[in-house]
Amino acid sequence: MSSMPVVIFDNGSGYSKLGFAGNTDPNYIIPTAISSRESLGVPVSRLQCEDLDFFIGEDAYQNQKTHNLSFPIKEGQINNWDDMERFWERTIYSLMSVEPQEHVFMLTEPPMNPPENREQMAEIMFETFDVKGLYIGVQAVLALFGSNLYKEKQNLTGTVIDSGDGVTHIIPVAHGYVISSCIKHIPIAGKDITKYIAKALKDRREPIATEDLMDAARVIKEKNCYVCKDMDKELLRFNDKAEWKNYEGIGRTTGAQINAKVGPEMFLGPEVFFSPGKFTRDWDKPLDECLDSTIQGCPIDLRRDLYSNVVLSGGTTLFKNFHHRLQRSMQQRVNDRLARYAASSGNTPKPIECKINAYKTQRYAVWYGASMFAASPEFSRVVHTREEYLEHGPSIARRNVVFGSGV
Ligand SMILES: Nc1ncnc2c1ncn2[C@@H]1O[C@H](COP(=O)(O)OP(=O)(O)OP(=O)(O)O)[C@@H](O)[C@H]1O
Structure with a gap:
């Protein structure tokens, strides 16, 4: 046209x-x-x-x-x-x-x-x-369209986890249609993690001007944060200050040179998705539980596809190991349910594959x-x-x- x-x-x-x-x-x-x-x-x-x-x-x-x-x-x-x-x-x-x-x-x-x-x-x-x-x-439908999944299977059925700066949604999509009644909103996104890091830096009195704090926290989050395997073990590891990192940068507002130490907030920030109850009173459901209950709420004939086609979208899904941890905890949750079913019914159900797809263009x-x-x-x-x-x-x-x- x-x-x-x-x-x-x-x-x-x-x-x-x-x-x-x-x-x-x-x-x-x-x-x-x-x-x-x-x-x-x-x-x-x-x-x-x-x-x-x-x-x-x-x-x-x-x-x-x-x-x-x-x-x-x-x-x-x-x-x-x-x-x-x-x-x-x-x-x-x-x-x-x-x-x-x-x-x-x-x-x-x-x-x-x-x-x-x-x-x-x-x-x-x-x-x-x-x-x-x-x-x-x-x-969400556009994210699914751009995923490798669509390229491989030409199928617009999948679950999108879209986590940006202000909002996180879990959105099931069937044949290009959003299943609106099953969308889940999670009140945790990038700016909450930035705020958490800014607070940790401020509480420790790292030498950063108040006007520069949020931006420095954002840069630290994007560069250094990661999802750990086990929070308690990681906390013990960080008792050793040799594990801490140095942050050097220029304040976005003041233009001043910043030299600060960065510690456990590197993994505690993203951990809020997986152990929210330890960080906030407003939300206590881990991401894998939300994903599982979203899919369980969808029509039964779609569920296998929704479990095996999970697509990540948005900057806040980029933390190192984010998709590995989600994949592991999700598969565990689903396997446990199948094992409970097998024990109570005496039947052996067909395994369900959970696949969290991370890919190159995930940021946008x-x-x-x-x-x-x-x-x-x-x-x-x-x-x-x-x-x-x-x-x-x-x-x-x-x-x-x-x-x-x-x-
Ligand atoms: N490498 C990274 N690691 C972690 N977070 C990142 C990374 N790169 C960008 N972000 C964060 O991702 C967020 C922006 O992502 P995105 O552009 O998808 O959101 P948005 O579209 O602006 O927000 P929303 O979807 O909430 O409307 C910001 O919080 C940014 O700090």
Whole structure:
């Protein structure tokens, strides 16, 4: 329908992944942050957008002394539409340098996004930016589409564990359809682990300025954190200070040199997924238990596929050994249940294979899946064109056309 490449925006609570369809990597991964004087409280009419003095991404952080920093997406959902519109404006014209009238756009949405949000996305894209066409894809289905699993089996049935900065979801998908009634939300994600590490550094009085603390904690988390096999044994090992690491960096806000020690928080941070009851009163179900109960809640004929096709998506699934530990504890849990069944019934059930798939593009799995899908022949079937929008209005975006079944 268009010779110009489809532009793909996967806007997350922490980071936006931006690029062109058909590529294997996004052109930009930038913080979904905006800093502006207007956010300090003076409402802004959309007509003045071009004149506004605001920054996005890394620049938003760099200018937070003079401009108010805010985040238009919270826990996966857009919660400030004016800021989101300005963020899109800057990413379209300045970063991607495209004329939106000439391109089809693909946006992504979290599971259970209210239809009103989808309509509002369509309204902004068509009316403010006059895009040539639009498709809004469900993040989990896109992650599954981009996984090796789909390439090998051409099957869009699997369970996606999507853990980003603000939210973690377990999403079962059957033949390209999300099983909405079984989605599980886990109130632990990347920013909680960053906060945990920041608190550990602060409690130990590591010499880091308060303004730089969260960013230093994030960098430490991304570089040094890992999932251990046994927390108690690992704690004993860390009694020896030789196991501790040094962190050297430059403060993002102050520009000051940072030299700090990093200790058990390297494995205690990610451990919150596996032993949450030891860290927080708000949540006590380990990730493997949540995954198991999600799949057990799905129709029985799908369960084997859902156990054997678990796909990881999002930055917070990248901790070293995350998938090994999940695979081990999950398989153990399932084997124990089968053994209990065998003991009580006297029958020997067929083994169930649990397979947690980790892969190269996991960090931006949703964007990658979107890129592959938008470059496939099926894409033109699901896109809403400008002409359709002009004829029917935002309600065309209310229903999501499911893809995959016809591929
Ligand atoms: N190597 C890494 N190890 C651990 N965490 C990482 C790594 N790289 C990035 N992260 C974390 O992943 C999170 C961002 O992931 P992602 O881009 O998938 O989230 P998002 O899409 O912004 O958020 P959400 O899905 O919650 O809306 C941040 O918390 C970031 O610190």
